[in-house]
Structures are given as C-alpha cells and as structure tokens.
Amino acid sequence: MDLATIGNMLNTAFVFSTALILASLGGILSERSGIVNIGLEGLMTAGAFAAAVSAYHAQEAGFGSASPWIGLGAGALFGVLFALIHAVATISFRADQVVSGIVINFIAAGSTLYLVKLLFEGAGETSLVNEVFHKIQIPVLSDIPVLGEGLFTAYPTTYLALILVAVIYYTLYKTPFGLRLRAVGEHPSAADTVGIKVLRMRYTAVLLSGVLAGLGGATIALTTTGTFSHNTISGQGFIALAAVIFGKWNPLGALGAALFFGFAQSINNVLQLFDFSSHVPSEFIYMLPYVLTILVLVGAVGRSKAPGALGEPYFQGKR
Amino acid sequence: MDKARTVVEMRNITKRFPGIVANDSVNFKLSQGEIHALLGENGAGKSTLMNILFGLYQPEEGEIFVNEQEVVIDGPNKAIKLGIGMVHQHFKLVHPFTVTENIILGSEPKLGFAVNYKQAHKEVERLSKQYGLNVDPYAKIDEISVGMQQRVEILKTLYRGADILIFDEPTAVLTPQEISELLEIMRNLVSQGKSIVLITHKLKEIMAIADTVTIVRRGKVIDSLPVAGTNPNQLAEKMVGREVSLKLDKKNAVLGEPALEVDRLVVKGRQGLNALNETSFVLKRGEILGIAGVEGNGQSELIEALTGLRPVSSGSIKISNMEIAGATPRTISEAGISLIPEDRHKHGLVLDFPVRENMVLETYYTPQFNKRGFMDFDAIDKHAERLVKEFDVRTPSIMTEARALSGGNQQKAIIAREVDKNPDVLIAAQPTRGLDVGAIEFIHKRLVEQRNMGKAVLLISYELEEILQLSDRIAVIYEGRIVGEVNPAETNDQELGLMMTNYKQSQGGPSSEQTD
Amino acid sequence: MNKLIKAITGGSAIVPIVAIILGLLVGAIIMLIGGYDPILAYRSLINKVFGNPYDFGETLTAITPLIFTGLSVAFAFRTGLFNIGAEGQYIMGMTGATIIGVSVHLPWYIHAPLAVIVGALFGGFWGMIAGYLKAARGVNEVITTIMLNWIALHLANYIVNDYLLEPGKGRSYMIDESASVTIGWLSRLLEDARMHWGMLIALLAVVFFYVFLWRTKQGYELRVVGHNPDAAKYAGINVNRGVVKAMFISGVLAGLAGVFQVLGVFLNQAVSASHTGHGFDGIAVALLGGNNPVGVLLGAILFGSLSYGAAGMSFGADVPPEIIRIVIGTVIFFVAAPGIIRWIIKRRLPGKKSKGEVI
Amino acid sequence: GAKNNNTGGASPSESASGDTSGKDFKFAMVTDVGGVNDKSFNQSAWEGLQHLEKDTGTKVKYLESKEATNYLTNINQFVRDKYNLTWGIGFLMGDAVKEAAAKNPDAKLAIIDNVVEAPNVASITFAENEGSYLVGVVAGLTTKTNKIGFVGGIDIPVIKRFELGFVAGVKAVNPDAKVIINYTGAFDKADLGKAAAASIYNDGADIIFHAAGGTGNGVFNEAKERLKAGKKVWVIGVDKDQSLEFGDEVTLTSMLKRVDEAVYRVSKEMIDGKFPAGVITTLGLKENAVGLPETSTKNVSKEILDKVEEYKAKIISGEIKVPTAQ
Numbered sequence A: 001m002d003l004a005t006i007g008n009m010l011n012t013a014f015v016f017s018t019a020l021i022l023a024s025l026g027g028i029l030s031e032r033s034g035i036v037n038i039g040l041e042g043l044m045t046a047g048a049f050a051a052a053v054s055a056y057h058a059q060e061a062g063f064g065s066a067s068p069w070i071g072l073g074a075g076a077l078f079g080v081l082f083a084l085i086h087a088v089a090t091i092s093f094r095a096d097q098v099v100s101g102i103v104i105n106f107i108a109a110g111s112t113l114y115l116v117k118l119l120f121e122g123a124g125e126t127s128l129v130n131e132v133f134h135k136i137q138i139p140v141l142s143d144i145p146v147l148g149e150g151l152f153t154a155y156p157t158t159y160l161a162l163i164l165v166a167v168i169y170y171t172l173y174k175t176p177f178g179l180r181l182r183a184v185g186e187h188p189s190a191a192d193t194v195g196i197k198v199l200r201m202r203y204t205a206v207l208l209s210g211v212l213a214g215l216g217g218a219t220i221a222l223t224t225t226g227t228f229s230h231n232t233i234s235g236q237g238f239i240a241l242a243a244v245i246f247g248k249w250n251p252l253g254a255l256g257a258a259l260f261f262g263f264a265q266s267i268n269n270v271l272q273l274f275d276f277s278s279h280v281p282s283e284f285i286y287m288l289p290y291v292l293t294i295l296v297l298v299g300a301v302g303r304s305k306a307p308g309a310l311g312e313p314y315f316q317g318k319r
Numbered sequence B: 001m002d003k004a005r006t007v008v009e010m011r012n013i014t015k016r017f018p019g020i021v022a023n024d025s026v027n028f029k030l031s032q033g034e035i036h037a038l039l040g041e042n043g044a045g046k047s048t049l050m051n052i053l054f055g056l057y058q059p060e061e062g063e064i065f066v067n068e069q070e071v072v073i074d075g076p077n078k079a080i081k082l083g084i085g086m087v088h089q090h091f092k093l094v095h096p097f098t099v100t101e102n103i104i105l106g107s108e109p110k111l112g113f114a115v116n117y118k119q120a121h122k123e124v125e126r127l128s129k130q131y132g133l134n135v136d137p138y139a140k141i142d143e144i145s146v147g148m149q150q151r152v153e154i155l156k157t158l159y160r161g162a163d164i165l166i167f168d169e170p171t172a173v174l175t176p177q178e179i180s181e182l183l184e185i186m187r188n189l190v191s192q193g194k195s196i197v198l199i200t201h202k203l204k205e206i207m208a209i210a211d212t213v214t215i216v217r218r219g220k221v222i223d224s225l226p227v228a229g230t231n232p233n234q235l236a237e238k239m240v241g242r243e244v245s246l247k248l249d250k251k252n253a254v255l256g257e258p259a260l261e262v263d264r265l266v267v268k269g270r271q272g273l274n275a276l277n278e279t280s281f282v283l284k285r286g287e288i289l290g291i292a293g294v295e296g297n298g299q300s301e302l303i304e305a306l307t308g309l310r311p312v313s314s315g316s317i318k319i320s321n322m323e324i325a326g327a328t329p330r331t332i333s334e335a336g337i338s339l340i341p342e343d344r345h346k347h348g349l350v351l352d353f354p355v356r357e358n359m360v361l362e363t364y365y366t367p368q369f370n371k372r373g374f375m376d377f378d379a380i381d382k383h384a385e386r387l388v389k390e391f392d393v394r395t396p397s398i399m400t401e402a403r404a405l406s407g408g409n410q411q412k413a414i415i416a417r418e419v420d421k422n423p424d425v426l427i428a429a430q431p432t433r434g435l436d437v438g439a440i441e442f443i444h445k446r447l448v449e450q451r452n453m454g455k456a457v458l459l460i461s462y463e464l465e466e467i468l469q470l471s472d473r474i475a476v477i478y479e480g481r482i483v484g485e486v487n488p489a490e491t492n493d494q495e496l497g498l499m500m501t502n503y504k505q506s507q508g509g510p511s512s513e514q515t516d
Numbered sequence C: 001m002n003k004l005i006k007a008i009t010g011g012s013a014i015v016p017i018v019a020i021i022l023g024l025l026v027g028a029i030i031m032l033i034g035g036y037d038p039i040l041a042y043r044s045l046i047n048k049v050f051g052n053p054y055d056f057g058e059t060l061t062a063i064t065p066l067i068f069t070g071l072s073v074a075f076a077f078r079t080g081l082f083n084i085g086a087e088g089q090y091i092m093g094m095t096g097a098t099i100i101g102v103s104v105h106l107p108w109y110i111h112a113p114l115a116v117i118v119g120a121l122f123g124g125f126w127g128m129i130a131g132y133l134k135a136a137r138g139v140n141e142v143i144t145t146i147m148l149n150w151i152a153l154h155l156a157n158y159i160v161n162d163y164l165l166e167p168g169k170g171r172s173y174m175i176d177e178s179a180s181v182t183i184g185w186l187s188r189l190l191e192d193a194r195m196h197w198g199m200l201i202a203l204l205a206v207v208f209f210y211v212f213l214w215r216t217k218q219g220y221e222l223r224v225v226g227h228n229p230d231a232a233k234y235a236g237i238n239v240n241r242g243v244v245k246a247m248f249i250s251g252v253l254a255g256l257a258g259v260f261q262v263l264g265v266f267l268n269q270a271v272s273a274s275h276t277g278h279g280f281d282g283i284a285v286a287l288l289g290g291n292n293p294v295g296v297l298l299g300a301i302l303f304g305s306l307s308y309g310a311a312g313m314s315f316g317a318d319v320p321p322e323i324i325r326i327v328i329g330t331v332i333f334f335v336a337a338p339g340i341i342r343w344i345i346k347r348r349l350p351g352k353k354s355k356g357e358v359i
Numbered sequence D: 001g002a003k004n005n006n007t008g009g010a011s012p013s014e015s016a017s018g019d020t021s022g023k024d025f026k027f028a029m030v031t032d033v034g035g036v037n038d039k040s041f042n043q044s045a046w047e048g049l050q051h052l053e054k055d056t057g058t059k060v061k062y063l064e065s066k067e068a069t070n071y072l073t074n075i076n077q078f079v080r081d082k083y084n085l086t087w088g089i090g091f092l093m094g095d096a097v098k099e100a101a102a103k104n105p106d107a108k109l110a111i112i113d114n115v116v117e118a119p120n121v122a123s124i125t126f127a128e129n130e131g132s133y134l135v136g137v138v139a140g141l142t143t144k145t146n147k148i149g150f151v152g153g154i155d156i157p158v159i160k161r162f163e164l165g166f167v168a169g170v171k172a173v174n175p176d177a178k179v180i181i182n183y184t185g186a187f188d189k190a191d192l193g194k195a196a197a198a199s200i201y202n203d204g205a206d207i208i209f210h211a212a213g214g215t216g217n218g219v220f221n222e223a224k225e226r227l228k229a230g231k232k233v234w235v236i237g238v239d240k241d242q243s244l245e246f247g248d249e250v251t252l253t254s255m256l257k258r259v260d261e262a263v264y265r266v267s268k269e270m271i272d273g274k275f276p277a278g279v280i281t282t283l284g285l286k287e288n289a290v291g292l293p294e295t296s297t298k299n300v301s302k303e304i305l306d307k308v309e310e311y312k313a314k315i316i317s318g319e320i321k322v323p324t325a326q
C-alpha cells in the first residue's frame, strides 16, 4: 500500500466522519447535560431532509453556490425543531429519555418522508441538488504528501466540523457555560443550589444537539448523496451515539472515534482495489468496520463513565 | 453580648407534601451571631424548613423576613443574594470536578470567554486561609475525604458572601477529629460575624456549641429555648415525645469460642495499593468488637474482604475454624456472616423492589423460599410480615417499594433481614448513620441483644460515641493495621482520637493528614 | 375494563387510550395538511386489518415477530441492559433456522423443533456476545449491539450465499416441509394467510417472560442484577453471569422472531441488503408496552396492526404509509410523557381533582 | 381535494391518442423497498405503467413494500381486488409472485428480472450481459489510463450479469485494461457508492460503470466533484439514460435496460388479449431492450460507436457468446 493510497483513505475517512463528528458533538452536549440522546438518528434525518429540500429550492431560485450553505442552515434549524420535542418531553415533562429519543427517530423518519412525498409530487426522494459542497484545497498545506490529500483537501463542512470540535472542547472545559453544563449533567441539584437554572441549561444543550446533529445530517445530503430519501440516514445516528460513548463523552474522544469509524469504512473500499479481495467473501469486507470497532473497544477502551446524572429527570426537591 | 439583631424570621410557615404536613405553621427566629440548633426526629421537617429558607421549596403559607425585610425566596439564587448559604445533608458537590471548580460554579471569575482559574484558585486559597479551612483548591472531590468535602461546601457559601449559614446534619459523616475541627470552624465563623443554623441529631454537639435550640416534632415547633438552661435528657424527651434512655444498659460480656479469626490479612484497595496491611484480630462469641478509625484506613476494604466482595492477597479469615478468605459472598454468607452494610442504598437494598423481595435478598434460593426454581411467595410474604412486625419496620405494606421508606426504616428492614439469618458473626457498618435518637436506641438495643445471645458482633463506625457505648473491646485501625486495642471502660474519645490518627502522646497539634 | 388493564399492567388505562386517540388525531391533522382524507384513510386502515379473513390473518403474521422482539428488548431493560441488538439477533435466529431447515433432513417431529431450537440458540448466542463483552471487558452493550447488528447482517448473507444458496434465486433453498411450522388448516380457513405456530409460541413467550422474571429464582437474580448490581454481588449473585444470561435470553426471544419468519412465513432466507427493522421496532414495542409482558403484547398488536393497515391506507386513500410511523411515534410519545396527558386532562376537566403527581 | 400520489406525472414520449380499449382494465405493480422514485429500476417500471395509462386510459396503481413480508400481501391486495395484471418489480419478488400465482390460478401476474414458472405468470428477464458488453467496449476504447471501475450493488445473479458482460466487453477491445470490481452491498446507499468510486478513481481509473441503483448516484456525485476539481472522469450509467439526470459532463453513456418498455408492452398485450401467460421472455440486444441511448453520440466518438454496432451485430448473430452468471 503506497502513501497515496493512505492519503486517499484518510480523505475518504474524513468524508464519512464529518457527519459522525457533528452528530456526536451534539450527542455529547446533550448527554453532558444529563439528557440521553438516542434520537441523534432522527435529528440527522431531519437535518438531511431540510438540507436537501432547501438547497434544492435555493438552487432553483438561483442562489447558486450559496445554496448548500442555505441547506446547511435549514438542516440545523430543522434539527432544532425535532430536538425541541425531545427537550419538552424529557425536561419539562420528564418523559423517559430513551423512549423520547426513539420517538424522535420514528417521527423524523415518518414525517420527512411524508413531506418529501408532498413536496415532490409523490416521489420518495427529493430532486437532485446540483449545487452541493465541493472539496476545497488549502493552499500550500494541500501539497504536503499524504496529509495534503488526506487532510487538507476536504469539504468545507469537514473543516466546520473540526472547528466545532475545538470550539466545543474549549466551551466545555474552559468557559463558565461549559462548567455549568457539565455540572448540570453530573449533579443537577448541586448546580441548582448554586443558582444555575438546570432546566434552562438542559434545554440549551438539547437544542444545540439538534443544531449539531442537524448539521451532521445536512452534510450527508450536501456532500455525498445530493438527495434525501428513506435511507440517506440509515444508522449513522447510532454510530454517532457509539462514538459519543466510545469517545467517553469528550469532543476529542468523539472526534477520534468518528475518524476511526470513517477509517474503518474506507478500508473496505481500499481492500477491494487489491486482487486478493476477490478471494475474500465480500461480506467479510463489509463486516470489517464493525468488527474492528468491537476489537478496539475490547482491546483499548474498557469501561467508560457516563455523566453522573445521565438519564435522570430533574426537578427541584428531588432527593 | 448586647441584644442581637434578628437576621432571619420565618413566620407561620406551612409546607405540605402529598400525604404529610412537613411544616405546620412553624415560627423560627435566628439572631445575628448565634448558632441556632434545630432538633427533631427523622422526618420531623427540619430539612424542609431550611430548604424553604434557601429557596428550594416554596411554602404554602407564611412569611419570611431577612434582616427585617419581608422577602420572597423563589430560588437558591435569591437566597444567595440575600446572603444565605446552605451546607446540605447530602453534599451538593460535583465529584469529577476540582475543589475550585465546585466553589466557583455559578459565579465564575472570567477572563475573556474563559473561566479565570488563576484568580479563582487564589480566591479559594485566600478564603480557605481566612477561615482556617485548609483545603487544596486543585484536588478533585473524588480524591478528598468527606470532612474535606464538607469544608468545600462551607467555602462555597463563603465564596458567595453568605452571612447566614445553614448546616444540615454536618457531623453525621465526620470523624471525631473532623467534628471538633468543624465546631472550631463554626465558632470562628460566628466570631467573624456570621449566623448559623445547625441541624443535628447529636445532643452533645448542641450542648457544646449552640446558643439556642428549636425542637420540631411532626412538622410543629415544640419549643425554642436557650441551650444554657437545658440538658440532653430534656431535649431528647421533647424531641421524641417520650422518655428516651440515652445510656444503654449492658450486662457484662460472656465470652465464648472465637467466631472470627483474621490473621495477617492483606487486601488491595481501589488504587492497587495495600489497603489492609497484615491486619489481625480475633472476635469471640458474645462480644461486640468495635473497630475505631478514621474513614479510609481500610475499614471498607476489611468489610469487603470479610464478605467476599474483594479479593484477598494473602492472610487468612476463619469463621468457626473454616477458612473463608477468597470465598464467594454466598459461601461466606452461608458460613455464618451477616452484614449491615455501610451504604444501605448501594449494598443493602434494591430500592425498586418491594419490601418483601428485599427481605429475602440473600436467602431467596433456599428451600424455605424456593421450590424447584420457583419463588414461594406465600412463604416469602409470611417471612416479610413477621420481620416487619418484629423489627417495627414502618411501611404501609410489604408490597411497598423500599425506596418509599424513610432512612431509619430502611435500616431497620436491613437489620431485620440480617439478624434473622441467625449468623455467627454480625458485621454492623455505620449502622446508625443519619438516624434520629429514637431509631438509634432501637438499633443499639438489637445489636446488644445479638451479643447477649452469644453472637459475635463486629461494629465498624466512625462515630466514637457509638463505639464507646456499644463495644466490649475496641480495636483501632490505622492505615490498614490494627494499631492498638483498648477497653472502652478505660478510655475516652480524646485518647481514641489520638490513636486513630496514630499520634503518639508526644506529637499532638492539629491534624493535617487530609491534605496530601 | 380500566380495572382489568390496571390489574394486568399495573397502570391506568386512561393514559394509553388517550395516547392512541391523540396519535390518531395528530395523524389526521397531518393528513389534512397534506390534502388527504383522514376518515377515508382510517376507514381503509381498519378495513385492511379487519376487512376480510386474509388480511386479518396477515395482520397476525405481522404482529408475531414484534411480540418477540418487543419481549426481547423489554427483557433486557428489566435486567438493566439496553439491547439495541434485537435486529442482529433476529437475523441470526433466521439463519440458524434456515441452516437446519435446509441442510438436514429429519422427520417433522424432530426437524421443526430442532430448527426452532437452533435458531433460538443462534439468536441467544448473538445476544450473549454483547453480554459477555459487557461482563468481561466492560464494553457498553449499546455500542456492541449496534455493531453486532451490522455484523449479523453480513454474516447471515455470507452463510446464505456461500452455503445455502439456491442458484439464481438470491436466497437459500426452501426449507424442508418437515421443518415448516405453518398451520395449513388455519391458513385455508383464513384464505391462505400465512399462519404458523409461532403465533402461539409468542403468546407462550409472554407468559414465560412474566413467570420467569417474577416467579423464578433466576428471574429474581436477573432483576436484582438489573436494578442494583452492587446489592446483587453482596447477595452472592454472579453479576457477570447474570448479564450474559440476560442477554442470552433476550437474544433467544429476538432470535425466535427470526426463526418463525423463516419456518412459518418465508420458508427460506433471502440475501438481504439492509435490516428489516423488526428489531428496532421491538424497541418501540417494548417502550409502548412499558417493558411489561402484557403491555408488550398489546403494544405489538397496536404497532403491527397499524403498520399492516398502512398499506391499506395507501391502497384505499392514496395516503403515504409513512404517516403511520408518525402516528405510532406520537402514541409512544404520549405514553412516555404521561405528564402531558395529565396536563391535557386537567385542562379539559378542571372540576375533577387529579391525583397528586408521583415523584 | 385529495391528491393522488399514485397518478399524475406525464409521460413525455409518444402520443396520447392510442385506442381507449384499456378503460376497463386495472394494472398494478408492487415494488420492493426501493420505491417508485428510485431514479432507476422501479421508476422505469412505473413510467411504463403511467405511459400505458396515458395511451389507453387504463387504471394503474402501485404499492411500495416496506419489508419482505409485504411482497406477498401487497401483491395479494391487487389480486384480491381483481386487478387484471399485477407486476412484481424485481428479482426479489420472485417467490411472492409464484406463491400468489399458485394460490390464485385465475389471476394474471408478471415479473421482471426473475423467472416464475407458472401458467398465469409472464416472466421478463433482460440480457444485461449483452448491453453491458457494449458499454464495456466503449469503456475499453475510451480509457486513457487502462484502468476501469465497476461498482455493483449487491452480488446477486442479475448484477453479476452486468459485471461479466462488462468485463468481457472491455477485454475484447482492450486486453491490457484492468477492471476494478467493487460491490458495495447495497442498492440504495449513495454514500457507499461515492466512497467506492473515490477509491477506484484514486487508484487511477478514469471510467466507472455502475450497476447499483441509488448507490450509483454516489458514483455520479464523486465524478462531478472531480470534474469541479479539474479532473476529467467518466461514469457509465445504468437502466435509464442517466445523462438526463446527471448531465453530459460526467455521463459517458448508459446501459439502458428498458423496463418501462417491457412493462408497457406486456401490459398492452394483456389489453389486446395476447398476454404471454406462462412464457419466459428474455429481452436482449435483438429486442432493443438493452443497449446504449442515442445521447451517447455526445461523448462517444463515431469510431467507437461504429465498433459498438459491429459487436452488437456479432452478439445478435450469435458469433460472440457473452458470458452470463454461473
């Protein structure tokens, strides 16, 4: 395997990873505040849907290369909308958080497809968006061997995701907001007794997770598929959730986990370039990313500790 | 002292919870510069009243005045603004955070967008010095002792500029040394102009430090009087509504065969270091052996090793001559060890299960309760009903979830279960933590009763008073070793306290062992 | 009625009933927005489910796997585990049944039971992997079960493709007649709907769930492990073994769903590009049923009927069937957040004093 | 009023005149989980029926299957509702069509891409290998790098026919060219298609032929992206003339598979009373059911297209035997 291949693998890995990074950041914010977010899949679905639809309409209305950005914004917005359902149910009405997340997945899957059918005259898929994101090369840096191809030739959304990792890491660990957010997820009544508005923090976190997961879904529609259909999002939300846990609820950890998943995915394409791959049943190649993930989990990570109050509704006077 | 100003006045406070009036038209007055004790049984409504003052609960009726101004305290934020701080019964600390992070949480000094940790650390250090609290601002809560955690709680209130401090059962979790240090800190605080409400079940502390005491029973104020003119027996009686014997009558011990022999036991602790270092002792039938020691000197590991929850590195544990070191919890339980665990919620009960299922936690599989793999609920119910009656466990029914029982009754349920197993050795770890005098009396009687029946009782407690009162013999544990053995009749808490910190007579001085 | 449901599920019937009504209402509103006729749609749905013997029978066929996967997820929940892997265990169940159904030849009284048992064991084994990894290595079962779902999909395809494939068919050979568990007379009675013994077994599984968990020693142990592993350890219960056992049983239940799809419905196993969704739907069913066996049964009936009826809506009223997922989602939502329903009821019936909120 | 999502959408080609003898007929089709708007196979079939509706005034309808258990129940929905002809669209429908046909001897059914031997079923298969051979010829003669890619959906007999025909075509004209084969394992996952295409192009290929349904959309997306970045690569589309959807800049040509024609024709025969019940029809180059679209002239040179015609004639005459799945 030569260096160029490794560069290409990295590049493909980033394409897969971008959405996972964004969504898992969303998962981290929500879960750090104490709200389980198994609805990432649904939030991504909502984001992908809104992105495909609005980018398409923006493109038709002549917004040109601004269209994917409009799509991205719409994706975030739609993600928030669904996250709001989750927030109201779990925070205000103290519904079981897992249940609510599953409901989000259900409603997102059903309603987006329904809307697609309404908006596109019965079609099960949105029309193709031609104005999608394109990879940009960072001058100079993209000439570095391996890394240039692997890292510095990427979609703007990939850079956005990486920047957000840094921003969220900084926010969580360096700012008062982050300190408070983590406190709320670890020990809400401790936060409450020092005057932090627990419910408001949780709302903020869950809505932000809608933004991020929505962005994650949107990147898939705006970089790889160019459309939205019933399985544009099929399992990525769950993989992102795995990345949250795998990454120990830490943005950098989740980044690593997401890149790992992306890398494992790209390996199977690279393997198929080699002649020996025709002797390996293709099913084993498809399995590879998932098997690798389990092996890494078993070998390296071990027990990860969730935020202390994850999954527990909070109300004043709770003991 | 001249006529002190009233800093807090609560008038006719009523607070109802479903099915209970937690505060019934309560009047309460706190004067500037005083330590005001609040005394009452479990569930009397003390915490509720103070939670109202701190804005955690809203009363249905009544008014609150702070510094002679009528106020509505609609949340902790408001209370903090009014200069009220509270150290809660269950600490409100975020464990993965550092001391500083916990203290500044909610009112962080800023530098641009970021928290200004440098300034924060400095401020924490300054306050810590000013009030003699001696905390390490950089330590994680997980890594510091309970006493230190409490000081962090105190610092939290001071950092927010509180003048009125509420302590909810602050000594329930402390060692004797820590308690005397805390009392010192409280005196210090008062001398610097603070006013303090102290909730406690320990009459001795009230006598030692409080100026005024208000007694609450079933949500009602029974009396409020200066401490100077009263005595413990009078207080206990007012509180429970009947006479309570604070002294335990205990016949002399009739010693029998050795029931538990621990020989050069070595056990690794959580960090992988040896938590028990060749610990040896012998426990005979018919005696109560008290293990005295500062928390964290191997007591938890000892309990876990004795019950099979922690692997044994070397050494031996024998029960009536049967080696049980490294055996499974079940083998050990069947060999005749029962445990009243330290943490009743963690090890003692399945809170989501009804009482009846909790009553057979270790015996569910025996032929008595199990027929060919099926639970015999008729037998289980009968058994549970009997225990509930015999041990006066106050529960609406045996089908009630354990979670709904008060702490005292949860503890009684556990004791009922463990004693009923008819063990040779009964290990009681912190059996009365957080319980009121009435409940303590009940439990102490039961332990002595077991000993009188010829059982061996191992009492592990951080409360010297309890150890001194119950034990026939006291072994002091320090850094995983038994460093001395004393006769309770011939010692006092001063001497014990020094042994526990392993200070030879020559050393002395304030303890500093916590700050490493 | 309310009393009966209360007795069975330990909860009030008001919340689920109001939740279902609200769910259908939300569905109707969305249909109206889309320009469809909700009354016609629901009439078509009901017609599809109850309109004739065939569709009624097929509705039962649709409900059956959901009972199993719902029980599977609920069982794991009850023992403190979140099994997202019912999907993979379902696939492995199919595979085990197919292997036996296709590649061995035995008299029916051995063949069919053997196929059922092997399929169930396959599912159980697949669940056990996640249980073992959790017990031995502390790996979160949520991640492993997600990964195992995908591995199962591809592994099953490999087994079918390389060992069981009927050339040119894209699926395994048909299973032997002797391995099938179809009920011929019932199918004939119901106009050739695909009826099979799995439906009866599903009901038995409901009973098993209840008896095992609340009446047996092992069930007691698993519940202690689920609710308080520390107490379990102290009580002498092997927590790790409990976790493995719980995942095994959960996997067996999900596996049985797959087993009966093969032995009773398809009579073969197709190479499949994606998940069927039965396992994921099992999560919804479990939640709908409050992780309670009878609740799961009722939840599966509701879920299965609505899903099957959706095709009728599509046929009779041209409504996109996706609407039904919105309805189901909404129903679960309201079941899960009873606070909202109480709030609504309180607004509606201010005279009636609502009982204090449980906290 | 209520929208009808099953109708509408005009068919562009041919006139709307035709006879109106279809008025009393009801035709239906059942898709697999792909749905009728998959931009290839199912959509093509539905266009065929819509076209028929337009021409003859017949009633047409479809149901999408949500999962495999629905295949049979959906078909039965139509059969029980006395539809004159019910189509099972796609290989996966085989068993369901067979079952329905056996249980309802009076009903008429038809299936695409699979063979169901029953007296009341018309089976339509395509010689995809023949058409793929021709696009293989185009690819073999067009490649500049001597590396060509093939992206398949799932490794099943139908898709294998595409692969084998394509490779044979390439080798026939360019024995040195290497064909990289990648099966993505899915027909509806554009992201997998895109990643597969990326690694193949990265490896130096300049043309990719996809037979992967919706997954293939990803192949086009990757090609378009490379084009934007200034790297010229080609895609050969499948089933329909995909240059119409994805543009001429990246679409070299497409391997047409006229499912719409087949559906239209057989349905029409039913109206005319000539339904080929029990007959297995294989549609290949001879029937013009597979092949290249007219738009190919835009990107494929005259010489190459002549070569294609040459090979086409040889295949039709039987001089060349195109390999098919084992």
Ligand SMILES: Nc1ncnc2c1ncn2[C@@H]1O[C@H](COP(=O)(O)OP(=O)(O)OP(=O)(O)O)[C@@H](O)[C@H]1O
Residues within 6 Å of the ligand: A317, A318, A319, B017, B018, B020, B021, B022, B040, B041, B042, B043, B044, B045, B046, B047, B048, B049, B089, B434, B436, C359
């Ligand atoms: N959050 C709550 N929900 C319902 N009831 C409550 C709640 N908090 C307190 N109560 C009730 O109010 C009564 C008073 O409780 P409170 O905690 O004030 O007692 P306490 O005097 O502090 O007892 P202890 O000495 O055990 O701490 C309790 O008996 C309990 O029944």
Ligand SMILES: Nc1ncnc2c1ncn2[C@@H]1O[C@H](COP(=O)(O)OP(=O)(O)OP(=O)(O)O)[C@@H](O)[C@H]1O
Residues within 6 Å of the ligand: A319, B042, B043, B404, B405, B406, B407, B408, B434, B435, C359
């Ligand atoms: N969340 C709650 N909901 C309803 N009742 C409660 C709740 N928490 C406590 N109670 C009631 O409060 C009463 C006393 O409980 P409480 O926790 O104050 O006991 P306690 O003796 O203070 O225990 P501990 O000292 O261990 O905290 C119990 O009778 C219980 O029914």
Ligand SMILES: [Mg+2]
Residues within 6 Å of the ligand: B042, B043, B407, B434
């Ligand atoms: Mg208490």
Ligand SMILES: [Mg+2]
Residues within 6 Å of the ligand: B046, B047, B048, B089, B168
């Ligand atoms: Mg209290």
